[in-house]
Every structure is written in C-alpha cells, then in structure tokens.
Amino acid sequence: MAGALQRQDPKLGRFDPLPRILVHDDFDRGFCGWTQLVGNYEHSLDSMLPGYSQHTSPMLSTLGHWDAGSHGGVDGSYALKLATRPRAGAQNVSIKRLTFRRRGPIRLEAYFTFKPEASALRLSETDVRAFGFLFDLQVGDRAGAGGERVMPHVRFLNAEGGAHVQKWQFKRQRVPVNPIGTEGKTISHYHLAPEGWEDLAEGQQSLCYNEIPTKVNWHYLCFDFDLETMACTGFRCNDRFFDVSGFDSLRLPAMKNLWCMLNLAFFIETDTDKRSFGYLDGICLSEGV
Template sequence: MFAAAHVNYAQTLSRFDPLPRIIAMDDFDRGFCGWTQLVGNYEDSLDAMLPGYAQHSSPMLSTLPHWDAGSHGGVDGDYALKIATRPRIGAQNVAIKRLTFRKAGPIRMEAYLTFKPEASALKLSETDVRSIGFLFDLQVGDQMAGSGHRVMPHMRFLNAADGKHIQKWQFKRQSVPIVPIGTENKTISHYHLSPDGWEDLAGGDQKLCYNEIPTKVNWHYIRFDFDLASMQCTGFRCNDREFDVSGFDSIRLPAMKNLWCMLNLAFFAEADADKRALLYLDSVCLSGDF
C-alpha cells in the first residue's frame, strides 16, 4: 500500500514544476487535504457575519457527475474539490487552506482546475460562470509589527459579465472598508471579493478551452509566483501563456494583531446566471525556495 501511494504521489507531483521545498501537495483523491469553507468573522451571533461571507458553503469532494454519461473524475483519479455557488446571479463561494510560513522567501502555487455552470439546460451555457480565481492572504512576522502589512494578492479570470463573454485575467489592489465586529475590539471583517475595484492584467485576454456541450470539461494549469520578503508577485502562467505582472499589485492593509506569518490560500467561483457556478480543483501544489 505504501509503495502504491508513493508512486501515485510521484505521478501527481511530476505534472508540476515546484520550487525546492514542497509546502503542500494536495491531491483530492486523498480527501479534503485541509481545504474548508471560508467562514466570515462573527462575535456573539452568526448574524454579525457580513452578507458576502454568509452566502458561502463548504467545498465538496466530487467525481464530476453529469447526467448524460456518468462521471468525469479528476485528471488521474476519481475525485476533485468542488466549489459551488448558490443558484443566483452574482453569488460567490470560496474554499480556503490556512497555513503559516516559516521563512519569508519565494513561494509558488500551481493547480489543475476546470469550471462550468450546472448543466441544467441543453445548451452550452458558456457565459453562465462570471468568474473563477484565487487569492492569498498573507501577513509579515511579528518582528515586523508596526511597519509590516497584511497583503492579499487577488487574481480572477473574468469569463463573462451580464451574459457577454469577456475572457480576461484581472487583479485587485483596491481595499474595501474594514468593519468592526462585536463589542470587544478583537474582531474585524471586510469582504474583499466585492465586485468593485478589479483591474485588467496587462495582456490578460485569454480564450480557455470550453467544450461543446455543458457537461464536458477540460483541465487547465495555472502557476502563480510570489516573494514573501518583498510581498510582490513575480510571475503568473495559465496553460501556454506567461503574463506580464509588472503592473500587478495586491490589497495592502496595516498588519493585524493576531495574524503573524499567515499564509492562507483560497479559490473562488462566481455565477453570472441563476444557476450554480462550479469550480473544480483536481490538485494544488504549494512550494517554496527556503
């Protein structure tokens, strides 16, 4: 059993180009691998949660079932992590993995993913997913207190808007208001995935593979490089395209008193029709050079 698991791990890792140290190698044939629902902050009552977070639900393990031929499965196994929105225009959902870092150095995130709307109509529905994307939520170590920042790189593929195909990559650096939660001055919140403030990545137009009927999917490769020392993006790739990130920037906030060395990674989906938007992650590799 150990030998089989070792071979499978090697096969999964071989499809990535990681930096020297593997921080996390998440193949969802092994389960949830630490990924969970992004729950909004609250105090005393769940009603204190901001509405953007209240809509979120837990990710699920899925074989990508479809009504006409069974199940797709993952890239080389049975399961993928499914992030599904509610069936409402503008609905969003987010899955997150929460870590901390042990050295501020270069990191690389790689993933194989695909997306589609729920196949509830016998037509292609290629504009029913508004966007899919990912973000990091990072903060410096406690020795930087007073001069450091909480830094949140965001990247999304804007697939469609108001029923029209857009197909381009965007980033976000505009912060949103911070809202105090409760009465003890311990908890705050801000919904950073609001639809405002997205900017086009330079040369970020890209047509992704979207197959001919609403139940078919094709897997895409993405890679995002970031330096925790400078808190700057150093590279982004999707499939055969390497993008210019010289104009990329992140949401930057003052460091918060209980989030030192935070290294959180999240993926999200957003609907552009009154049906569920589905983002599937086959595998995610997070690596570093330290």
C-alpha cells in the same frame, strides 16, 4: 537526481515546484485541509458580513453529470468542488489556512476547471462569471507597527451580463474594514466584492470550453510570489506567461493576531440564476530554499 525522480512521479511530474514542496493536495486522499471561508462574527452569526454568509463548504466530487456518468479528476476519482448558490453574482470560496516559516519565494500550481450546472441542453458558456484565487498573507510579529497584511487576488473574468469577456484581472483596491461585535477584538472586510478589479496587462485568454455543458477540460495555472518583498514575480495559465509588472495586491496594516499567516483560497462566481461550479484537482505549493 531529485528533479529526475520527481518528473517520473505521476502525481508530481505535472508540476514544476520550487525546491521544497510544502503542500501537495490530491483530493483522492480527502479534503486535505480545504474548508469553507467563514466570515468573522462575535456573539451572533448575524454579525457576519453578508458576503460571507452565502458561502458553503467545499465538496469532494467525481464531476458527475447526467448524460454519461462522471468525469472524475485529472488522474483519479475525486476533485474538490466549489458550488455557488443559484443567484446571479453569488460566490463561494474554499480556503486552506497555513503559516510560513521563512520569507522567500513561493509558487502556487493548480489544475482547475469550471462549468455551470448543466440544467439546460445548451452550451451555457457565459453562465460562469469568474473563477480565481487569492493569498492572505501577513508578516511575522517582529515587523511591529509598520508591518502589512498583503492579499494578492487573481481572477479569470469569463463573462459579465451574458457577454463573454475572458480576461485575467487583479485587485488592489481596499474595501471598508468593519468592526464586528462590541469587544474591539474582531474586524472583517469582504474583499471579493465586485468593485475594484483591474485588467492584467495583455490578460485576454480564451480557455478551452468543450462543446456541451457536461464536458470539462482541465487547465494549469502557476503563480509566483516573494514573501520577502511581498510582490508577485510571475503568473502563467496553460501556454501563456503574463506581464505582472503592473500587478499589486490589496494591502492593509498588519493585524495583531495574524502573524506569519499564509492562507490560500480559490473562488467561483456565477453570472446567472444558476449554480456555477469550480473544480480543483492537484494543488502544489512550494518554496525556495
């Protein structure tokens, strides 16, 4: 009965959640807890790693465009917008910070789209470098010294160096962890650096990209992860189900103040000296019971 009622709900019917819904973010209701990913600092903002200093806050957007007005969201007026700076390789990240109450299966579902700033009368299909998402997870405090901080990363590499690539990738390579400040309480690492991405098995996918630079089409993604085993159990985008048997996450020793962390982030990266935009409308995070 619950499943039948959910399928009739115009907001939830486009998702396939696990039995308990933890998050259902429709940005017609506002930001829903999504915010700028601010880098760690101590005593001075200048101590922040450079990768984080480029980030700006997400925006609520009607997907306005110059030739016909606004697209709006999937089923309402607003979507969450991430915008890069107009510099090749620039990134922006939006994050939602949570904690978990049980270790078990979780499922992320979202509707997304991306496009470059429509500043030229040409398709510009290779101006966006990448769009992706990540979790930042850590075990509970009872795990002790053997616990891990686990960070599954997934991106759609759309283009690189002006050439279309169109494939899904993951990242498990650790990056340097830097001490921040002088008190020994804060560290930082820029885990979205361009190095270390690996191709997902048979991860090539051509996404719908409409005929002029102001048009968008929404895409569906679904990512399954088990907090008990800290392993990815499934990934799909639109009609494609991908082999995740070779998938792994970036792993670090547990940190002393991040127990039961369940952070979720989305990011966008540009390939040209032009702003790129990532949009989200409808994010559902659910868990098994």
